[in-house]
Amino acid sequence: MKQSTLITKTRKDISAQEQSINAQLLERAGFISKLMAGVFTYLPLGYRVLTKIENIVRESMDELGAQEMLMPSLQPKEPWVKTGRWDTVDVLYKIKAGDKDLCLGPTHEEVITPLVTHYISSYKDLPKAIYQIQTKFRNEARPKSGLLRGREFRMKDLYSFHATQEDLDTYYDRVKDMYVRMFERCGLGDITYFTYAAGGTFSKYSHEFQTISKHGEDTIFVCKPCKIGINHEIIKELTACPECKSTNLEEQKSIEVGNIFKLSNKFSKPFSLAYRDNKDEEHDVLMGCYGLGTSRLVGAIVEALHDDKGMIWPDTVAPYQIHLLSLAKNDETQEKAHDLYKHLQKHGYEVLYDDRTVRPGQKFADADLIGLPVRLVISDKTIEQNMVEFKQRTEQEAALYTMQELESALAKTLRS
């Protein structure tokens, strides 16, 4: 992508109103734009990040044998009355449409549970797993944390359906392991903790995935050696690490990036989602639900990976892998830069090519702010020596490479 044709520019004029680091950096760099509190446009650069994250999630869900579909955001009142949640979910957006009451989906148990009654009636129909990646609506009281807390935001929600507790338990553990891998692939593996939390309906706990972050809204207590967290909400009932029993727990601020629950028959009961076993006896279907905030993840990555100059994207989710800066003053250098841009693209790299006619200082500052994993610089001086300057966003030092050295450096640096 030629930066001269990108619809966005970097901005300097927003930091005053935006308190959260992720919103500040993402807005300044032209990844997102705030429409109103908690509601954002994903601009081309930001949308590429979101899409990459959602594709990692999609691949992972498919690997679990779950099937993707898309449910509506606009929902009728009746199923919410049936589960008793019409009046208890305080973040529910309620809409009056003529004489009809509707809501905007904050989650989808009220849609998916009655839906699958059409397809599940026998033990032979189980197990099943269905997911979607979709826009959710919640009227959050204080949406002041940029993408971490939107009123309109993106979530992956997976629902699983089982005949037996054992089958639910086994599947739940497989999903858990897949979550660990997803957060690793998104570059947050080291700082994301499997965390015991309140909210299990028929199991004692639910489990969250919490990413350690100074400005997180949650507080957890972590057992570092076991890589396990305990949400502060339950620290009075769960006072030691459930694995090693240690009480040497460290208090940390964190961001909830995922939450998984065993729902048992909490939703299958009100919607009469049942199956007949091989003796023709009827039982409630057992359910699990597994949420992951894909847009919150964009914000969490920025909160975790940045410095005073800007963002530092892991190559797996960066909008582009390489930022190629042309500082050419003469036509020959400009041509060489253009050739390199074409050459890298031909070899499968995603390149943002800064071909703009702006000061070098501005190009360097923008490259640091946007934070792509590799920065390449071509100038009259590097071309004189037949070299290209190579620098990783995570490193302080740049190096001069021949074309051949460049190719092996790129292959080594960019995994994806």
Ligand code: ATP
């Ligand atoms: P929180 O406690 O942060 O309000 P929650 O427990 O209500 O979140 P869940 O219902 O568990 O959220 O939703 C599943 C996932 O969706 C969360 O783990 C989080 O990653 C994401 N999520 C929830 N609310 C928001 C929001 N307002 N903005 C962005 N992502 C969200």
Ligand code: MG
């Ligand atoms: Mg939660």
